[in-house]
Amino acid sequence: MVFRSYMSDALEEARLAGARGEVPVGAVVVAPDGSVVARAGNRTRELSDPTAHAETLAIRAACAAAGSERLTGYDLYVTLEPCPMCAAVISFARIGRLYYGASDPKSGGVAQGPRVFSHSQCHHVPEVYDGIAAPEAERMLREFFASRR
Numbered sequence: 001m002v003f004r005s006y007m008s009d010a011l012e013e014a015r016l017a018g019a020r021g022e023v024p025v026g027a028v029v030v031a032p033d034g035s036v037v038a039r040a041g042n043r044t045r046e047l048s049d050p051t052a053h054a055e056t057l058a059i060r061a062a063c064a065a066a067g068s069e070r071l072t073g074y075d076l077y078v079t080l081e082p083c084p085m086c087a088a089v090i091s092f093a094r095i096g097r098l099y100y101g102a103s104d105p106k107s108g109g110v111a112q113g114p115r116v117f118s119h120s121q122c123h124h125v126p127e128v129y130d131g132i133a134a135p136e137a138e139r140m141l142r143e144f145f146a147s148r149r
Ligand SMILES: [Zn+2]
Pocket: 053, 082, 083, 084, 085, 086, 087
């Protein structure tokens, strides 16, 4: 199934992020032709940058590759529900479809908390599909935080 393969790429980026000591979240951006144009994991600690979330890094890279600040018709796969900042970036980038894995009751901004896409000030709303490979994404996060205690 096509969803599964792209989310597998995102999960692999999450694994690599965890191995670097970052919160294990990964993201990939897929072009309208189905090619993966960018992939990234969290790098907030490595880059000393609170904005270096997986999906924001992947969108930055995809925009640079496209030579455009907009990714109309592109899809984003991310292993965890985007935070409010990333949800805003997704909207600004005009991402067509957002697929995410685990929900994030603590810091999510899509299905809970600020619910960025449901605000009238949000000018572009992607199609949202949640729960994609969620058990695997959740397991990785759980193990990561358990190992830090
Ligand atoms: Zn974020």
